[in-house]
Amino acid sequence: xxxxxxxxxxxxxxxxxxxxxxxxxxxxxxxxxxxxxxxxxxxxxxxxxxxxxxxxxxxxxxxxxxxxxxxxxxxxxxxxxxxxxxxxxxxxxxxxxxxxxxxxxxxxxxxxxxxxxxxxxxxxxxxxxxxxxxxxxxxxxxxxxxxxxxxxxxxxxxxxxxxxxxxxxxxxxxxxxxxxxxxxxxxxxxxxxxxxxxxxxxxxxxxxxxxxxxxxxxxxxxxxxxxxxxxxxxxxxxxxxxxxxxxxxxxxxxxxxxxxxxxxxxxxxxxxxxxxxxxxxxxxxxxxxxxxxxxxxxxxxxxxxxxxxxxxxxxxxxxxxxxxxxxxxxxxxxxxxxxxxxxxxxxxxxxxxxxxxxxxxxxxxxxxxxxxxxxxxxxxxxxxxxxxxxxxxxxxxxxxxxxxxxxxxxxxxxxxxxxxxxxxxxxxxxxxxxxxxxxxxxxxxxxxxxxxxxxxxxxxxxxxxxxxxxxxxxxxxxxxxxxxxxxxxxxxxxxxxxxxxxxxxxxxxxxxxxxxxxxxxxxxxxxxxxxxxxxxxxxxxxxxxxxxxxxxxxxxxxxxxxxxxxxxxxxxxxxxxxxxxxxxxxxxxxxxxxxxxxxxxxxxxxxxx
Amino acid sequence: xxxxxxxxxxxxxxxxxxxxxxxxxxxxxxxxxxxxxxxxxxxxxxxxxxxxxxxxxxxxxxxxxxxxxxxxxxxxxxxxxxxxxxxxxxxxxxxxxxxxxxxxxxxxxxxxxxxxxxxxxxxxxxxxxxxxxxxxxxxxxxxxxxxxxxxxxxxxxxxxxxxx
Numbered sequence: 147x148x149x150x151x152x153x154x155x156x157x158x159x160x161x162x163x164x165x166x167x168x169x170x171x172x173x174x175x176x177x178x179x180x181x182x183x184x185x186x187x188x189x190x191x192x193x194x195x196x197x198x199x200x201x202x203x204x205x206x207x208x209x210x211x212x213x214x215x216x217x218x219x220x221x222x223x224x225x226x227x228x229x230x231x232x233x234x235x236x237x238x239x240x241x242x243x244x245x246x247x248x249x250x251x252x253x254x255x256x257x258x259x260x261x262x263x264x265x266x267x268x269x270x271x272x273x274x275x276x277x278x279x280x281x282x283x284x285x286x287x288x289x290x291x292x293x294x295x296x297x298x299x300x301x302x303x304x305x306x307x308x309x310x311x312x313x314x315x316x317x318x319x320x321x322x323x324x325x326x327x328x329x330x331x332x333x334x335x336x337x338x339x340x341x342x343x344x345x346x347x348x349x350x351x352x353x354x355x356x357x358x359x360x361x362x363x364x365x366x367x368x369x370x371x372x373x374x375x376x377x378x379x380x381x382x383x384x385x386x387x388x389x390x391x392x393x394x395x396x397x398x399x400x401x402x403x404x405x406x407x408x409x410x411x412x413x414x415x416x417x418x419x420x421x422x423x424x425x426x427x428x429x430x431x432x433x434x435x436x437x438x439x440x441x442x443x444x445x446x447x448x449x450x451x452x453x454x455x456x457x458x459x460x461x462x463x464x465x466x467x468x469x470x471x472x473x474x475x476x477x478x479x480x481x482x483x484x485x486x487x488x489x490x491x492x493x494x495x496x497x498x499x500x501x502x503x504x505x506x507x508x509x510x511x512x513x514x515x516x517x518x519x520x521x522x523x524x525x526x527x528x529x530x531x532x533x534x535x536x537x538x539x540x541x542x543x544x545x546x547x548x549x550x551x552x553x554x555x556x557x558x559x560x561x562x563x564x565x566x567x568x569x570x571x572x573x574x575x576x577x578x579x580x581x582x583x584x585x586x587x588x589x590x591x592x593x594x595x596x597x598x599x600x601x602x603x604x605x606x607x608x609x610x611x612x613x614x615x616x617x618x619x620x621x622x623x624x625x626x627x628x629x630x631x632x633x634x635x636x637x638x639x640x641x642x643x644x645x646x647x648x649x650x651x652x653x654x655x656x657x658x659x660x661x662x663x664x665x666x667x668x669x670x671x672x673x674x675x676x677x678x679x680x681x682x683x684x685x686x687x688x689x690x691x692x693x694x695x696x697x698x699x700x701x702x703x704x705x706x707x708x709x710x711x712x713x714x715x716x717x718x719x720x721x722x723x724x725x726x727x728x729x730x731x732x733x734x735x736x737x738x739x740x741x742x743x744x745x746x747x748x749x750x751x752x753x754x755x
Numbered sequence: 756x757x758x759x760x761x762x763x764x765x766x767x768x769x770x771x772x773x774x775x776x777x778x779x780x781x782x783x784x785x786x787x788x789x790x791x792x793x794x795x796x797x798x799x800x801x802x803x804x805x806x807x808x809x810x811x812x813x814x815x816x817x818x819x820x821x822x823x824x825x826x827x828x829x830x831x832x833x834x835x836x837x838x839x840x841x842x843x844x845x846x847x848x849x850x851x852x853x854x855x856x857x858x859x860x861x862x863x864x865x866x867x868x869x870x871x872x873x874x875x876x877x878x879x880x881x882x883x884x885x886x887x888x889x890x891x892x893x894x895x896x897x898x899x900x901x902x903x904x905x906x907x908x909x910x911x912x913x914x915x916x917x918x919x
Contacts, residue, residue, distance in 0.1 A: 183889045186902035219891020225769035358847030396794070396831050397887055399900070434787070435794060437829030440885070454789035456828040458890070472786060515849035517888035522891055556848065587890075598825045603851055607885070 147465050148424045150302050153293060160294030163209070164284055172230050174253055176200070179224040179282055182400050183361075187222035188241065190431065196225070199249040206686075208253060214369015214485055216282035217270055219522040226282075227252055228293075236264040264406040269520050274501065276509045277325075277485035278525050281369030286404050289411035292372040298417055300491035301376050306448035307382050310340060313384040317487070319497035321507030326443070326480030327558065327584045328660070329506070329573040338467035339385040340721035342475040342603045347387035350478040351376050352448060353394035353401070356440040357556030358607065359587035361546060363481035367401035367524050370485065371408035375431060377487035379418065382429040385448045385477055390431040393448050397438065405433060440557075440611035442722040444659045445478045446470075447613065450749055459659035480585065480639045482511055502528030506572035516553075516558035516589035517685040519544050524588075532562060536590060543706025547592040552674070555584025557604045557611075558664030561597065580671040582664070596693035597676040598683055602630040604668035612661065619662030622653040625668060634694040638684035647673065692754050695739045699755055702743075704729035706751035713743035713752065763836060767802045774799050775807065779814045789815065789825055802833040838873045838880030840918050844896045847886030855894035859883060861911040862896070879918070893906060 147153060162172045167729055178184070178193040193212060200208045216224045221238035225245060228234045235258045237248055244262055252258050262292055275281075284291040292298070318333030321639040339347060351374060356362040367374065376391045394402055412418040420428045434452050441447045441456040449471045451457035470476025486508060490498045499507045506528035512535065515521050519541035526535065532552055536542065543549050551561040554571075560581035562569060568577050573583050591600070605627040614620045626649055629642050650666035657663045673680060680687050702713070702722075709727040714720075721737040724730030732743070732752075744752040778795045782788045792815070796807050803826050812822040826832045844859045863869050866879050873880040889895050892904025896914075903914055 182887070182902070183891050183904075186889050186892055186895070186904050219889075222891070356885070358851075358886035359849045359890055360886075361890055364888040397884070434790070437794065437831035438885075439829050453788065454825070456825050513890055516852045517891060521849075521893075553848065583828035586786050587848065589852060591852060593850060600852075603848070680837070704807060 147417065148370065150306065150423065153298055153302055156290055157296065157299075158294045164291050166296040173209055173572065174227065174229045176208065176210045176227050176253065177213040177216075177226075177283070177285075178210070179214070179216040179222060179226075180212040180364055181281075182398070183215065183219045183300060184222045184224065185400070186362065189223035190221050191242040192225060192240045192245045195245045196249060199246060199253075202333035203254075211285045212283040212287070213283060214286050215278075215365040215523055217273075217278065217365075217523040218264070218520065219648070220520050221264065224282075227258075229253070229256070232627070237262045238264050246730045252496070256275055263366050266541075268541065269522065269524075269539055272526050272534055274509050274527050275525050276489060276498075276501075277366060277482050277511055278369070278523065279489070281523075284370070286369050286371055287407050289372060289408065289417075290731070292370070296492060297372055297488075298376055301379050301417065302423055304380050304491060305425050306423055307686060310384045310386065313491070314340060315381065316491060316495050316742065317384075317494075320490045320491060320498040321502075321505075322486055322498065323506065323573065324480060325450075325482035325585070326574045327555065327582065329583060332479060332483055335467060335479070336381060336384050337474045338465070339387075341580050342468055344475050346389075346472075346474045347385055347523040348449070348471045348474055349381045349385065349387045349388065350452070350476055351378055351389040351392040351484060352393055352443060352445070352478055352480045353398075354443045354448060354613075355395060355398075355585060356443045357558075357587045359513060359515055359553075359556060359589045360585045361513045362523055362586050364398050364401050365511075366481050366485050367398065368404055371405045372412065373488060374405075374407055374484045375412055375418065378431060379422070379429045379492065380487055381477060381479070381484075383427055385475070388428050388430065388479075390429065390436055391452055391471070392431060393434045393436055393442070393452055394637035397433040398414040402433065402435065408518055410431070439613070440607070441613045441659070441661050444661055447604060447659065448478065449476065457615070458613045459661075460586070461658060479649040482586070490599065503572045504568065505574055510583065512554075512571075512586045512588040514540050514588050514590070517543055517592040517595070518545065526571065527573075528572045531568050533567045534698075535571065535588065540590070541593050543590065547594065548615060549590070550593050550595060550596065551591045552602070553581075553589040553591065553668075554587065555582040555664075555667070556587045557581060557607045558660065558667055559587075560585045561591075561665045561675060562599070563675040565675075580667070580674055582667070586665065594691055594693070596689050596691035597672040597679050598630065598634055598689075599691075599693045601662040601669045602627065602634060603670045605630060605665070606662065612665075616656075616658040616662060618653045618656040619665060621664050622649060622657075623662070625649060626653070630669070633680065633683050634689070635696040636683070636687045637681075640684055642684065643673065643677070643680055675724075698739050700732050700735055700739065700741070701753055701755070702730050702732055703751045703753060706749050708749055708751075712746050712747070712748070716742045716746045718742060765806045767804065767806065769799060771799050771860065772810075775810060776814075779811065783815060789817070789822065789854040790829075793822075793826055797832060801834045802854040805834075836873065836877070837880050838900050841880050841881045841882070842896060842898050843887075844870075845885070845887050845889075845894065846883045847890065847893075848889035849886075850894040853893040855896075855906075856905050857908050858894050858896060862915075865911055867913055879915075 194487045200210045223240045225237040263445040322332045323329040442451045446460040447457045466476045511525045707729040719738045721733045812819045895904045
């Protein structure tokens, strides 16, 4: 493919196939969500069944295709059917049998099967899809479909009509900031690297999504890999680089497979490689697989890892824009950041800047999980409040429980308490309340979650993942964890709270890289908003949420106990005694607090305090 | 991260060694080759025995300690063999909040081993993992490449029976 005309010819040919507004003369399109979560929920047999049915329609008017994440993970497997001239119908919790029924009644018969369809569309109403525009829509393994939705138009426009300075100005004007967590303006990063003179420069993509609870980058890679490839080529043109690396976690096999397919297809079309669109611009991309180290999400550690070493961070300056990968000027952006680039070029920086708040432009994708009715991927304009995300989009907390806190930013972030539920989700507002945007994990917690335990959970993570290079992080996080263990085992003293705070501040100010500098955040933010829970653990030797085992006691209510002996038979420690049809008793000395008795009791006679 | 080095004797074959030599020869001059080579070697042997680390170090003109340092740094690399069925329980935030700790306890009880170990018959190995990105289905576990979601402790025995 050497010219824009050739690109446009493919687009025209495919446009109708991928269009959401289906003309009456186009066929029916059925898409099956086949990202990791869809496949795990059983999308493969659904896809096979639909393909088998479609093969029976000889005129080829029904097309079944796979797609990436449709977003509503709770209801996987998800299938969407669009008949010509009609509205799209979303079917949820599909099985092969249900899919066959849908095919017969809806695809052939024209009558949607309402009982399997998603009727409550609140989940999508407040969302604005920019980075996820193609996820759950096009087939990620078919470059033609990406071209059909204006793919590679931005690259063509950039290298045939714009100067590198124009490109950087466009990104700067849009106000796009890094979606990986820190929120550094993307245009400025590119500008630094563009101004450094060097015979070789690199464009890197951080796809080492290590925050537990975040999966938006995986979804983009699995659902729209070409968007990342196109944006990296644009970045290459802007800074004067001809080589890119994507550093992707080995834990994401489907993302890796689709990226490789996408790179190969782009090569075949000449959209990567030498002299793209017949110009002097050449660009190529290599894949490198992360090997399971959280610290490699830090930019200098990621580059050290690509170089084949232990992924340890380097002191900055020199910043990567001056001296990065293999000692050459390098820019590194995250997957979601790249997913915005082509659209900014196509639709203009003003369009992008019109969304969001004054300082945080555009949208942000959050991975909504934990104790929430609708888990899934949610893309909202910056500045949407946490309440809107939890109540309107997520549908609230299950089982009538009370919302307690939301955790953003993973092990580097903090907790937002229920009292701050009206906080707008943007970079500055989240920092102001002691949390951070992070990469976009949003874990909802209810009254059954112990905040001291959560702080301990994140510290266990950072202790494990600290690379060991600098002492404040290696030793400091370990000492923090020891104090937390002391508190949750009932041996805490009130002075420990001051010790925690003091140590947190030392670690924040003295650590070498972002991992150590942010590791104390979960402790600091829970101390700030849930100090009473820490005090309950220390002063009253109680865990209010009923999580910390050492502080729990199980008792049997003699009024409710029917003497069925089920608890005694299931107790692994033989701590329960009693005779048949008489109330039983738990020996607190022998009890190991496993909760097996409570799980087994049919009369609700056992309580935990 | 602490790693357990195996006491199981090395049982590499000639064919495996040939594959390893080819892999090294092919990648040796690629910049930053060590990680891809270790990843490839683990695919050949299933883990990274010290005999293999020694070969890689020799061919790449690096010290054994440097190669071992990289192998032990990343959690993906195993220094002891995995079971025929490798079970990983996700202990990421979303799964943890939804009770994956109890799922882990149940697997440990059913298999009689603790996390990081392999059953004596070599059939199952058990590990915790950070996050496999299927948070919408929490809590989840992975057995080889099959993912099981929305687990409750009672599911564990049923799942294991499929592989026994």
